[in-house]
Amino acid sequence: MTTDYAVLSDLPCSKEQIENCIYSKWYPAFKRFTPKSRIIKPLPNEFIRYLEQDGIKLPPPEHEASVYTRVTIDHDGNTRENWEKQGKQESDEMRPIEHFLQVHQQIKDIIQELGPVTPKLNWSSPRDATWILPNNTTKCSEVNEVYLLLNASNYIMHDLELGHELNCEFELVLRQWFALNPALEFRIFVKDGKVVGVSQRDLNYYHYLHPLADQFKNLFDRFVKEVMIPRFPDKSFVIDVYLPRPFEKVYLIDINPFTRKTDPLLFSWNELINFEAEGYDLRLISENNIGRFASKEHSENQVPRDVVDASLDPNAIRELAEKWTKLLEQQQAESDSE
Known part of the structure; x- marks a missing residue:
């Protein structure tokens, strides 16, 4: 018995071709045909380290209006004083207001100018992370929603890896949101x-x-x-x-x-x-x-079912966040006792 196999055709792709697809490289030439955008570049190293670190660190709740992002970070009753104290104890962690306040303010200003936005890095949009927002889209009405999407996306992590590989500057693109059919x-x-x-x-x-x-x-x-x-x-x-x-x-x-x-x-x-x-x-x-x-789009990037269910209900995400906190506290206590 013989089996015919298709020969895999060669398809070379140069570094220059990949870099030509960076948003800021082509956007100026196509402004008339592209949603209105603002580009923050180059992003500071602290912002990149923030995206690469484990966990999601958001500013204190009094800084933002979103109910969803507020319950995500205020589930344990943290005050601003406690948050700052914790920030000093974990000096290796990058936090928006402490380590890249200028970028944080730029994002807020752009949202105020354009209204809701959808974010992306050099090449990719975090379309695989829409589960983390209650609207199940990449629509961001405040800065913490931008952070949530970027931190939860495997596509964004791929951009970071590719950017390091090519040794290019990183950029954050905020495009004016409109609902696509x-x-x-x-x-x-x-x-x-x-x-x-x-x-x-x-x-x-x-x-x-x-x-x-x-x-x-x-x-x-x-x-x-x-x-x-x-x-x-x-x-x-x-x-x-x-x-x-x-x-x-x-x-x-x-x-x-x-x-x-x-x-x-x-x-x-x-x-x-x-x-x-x-x-x-x-x-x-x-x-x-x-x-x-x-099946759901971007199923290769699925998260546990309890996280998906919780993302649809602010009360459920509060309960889930409390469980995570208790688990972390238990693990920390066990570590301290060893």
Whole structure:
């Protein structure tokens, strides 16, 4: 019995191509087509150490208005005095007001200017951490919600590792929040200046998309040819776009390198690399995706069920936080007695 194996096509990606996808590198050229953004850079080392440390340290509750973030840090009745005392005892830990007050204030000022924002680092948005906020989105109305998302995200940790590897400056991007219809988000794959495939991003079935496929392809072709190719330095890239009603303007959400680390969604990378035909596919889910509904997006980054349940209820998160505190106190007592 013989088995045929597909040869894995080579797909090199240079350091320069990855750096070209850093938000601040491309945003100035595409401001007209991208949500309004503010970029804080370079981030101080203390901020990076804060994201890399274990646990989540938030400012005292009187500094912020969010009920959710307040119960997360005020479950044991801490006063500001106790918080400061604890901060002195744990001098190795990074805390926003003590160690990067300027960045902390910049985030607050930007939220005051733009309204709710969605954060990201150089490349990634913490979409895998939406479980930690009660709205189950990346919408942040105050600074502590930004900290919660960044600290809980594996995607952000990947950005930190990649940034260290490339030895580049880190940046915090705060984009003005607006509610996206997930049915109208698409990923466009461009190789050597030509579109080789377009995939629906949300892998659920939307019956009204199929009759619009040709119209969408015309808009995507024009956007790549007239907007992306003249402004972006690489000829091979992957872009995430949003096409809201009345389907007249394409909005650029993100640019990714043309590499296997970028999710091909409804394609395989071998298909995209070896595509040579004249017309490309705009791939849409053709029927109700029962398997998709049975699983949650970013399931590879799932957290314990009690944490997910608690994130939907402020009272439950208070109880969970109390349990965590008692457990930590017990562990500390056992450590002190040894």
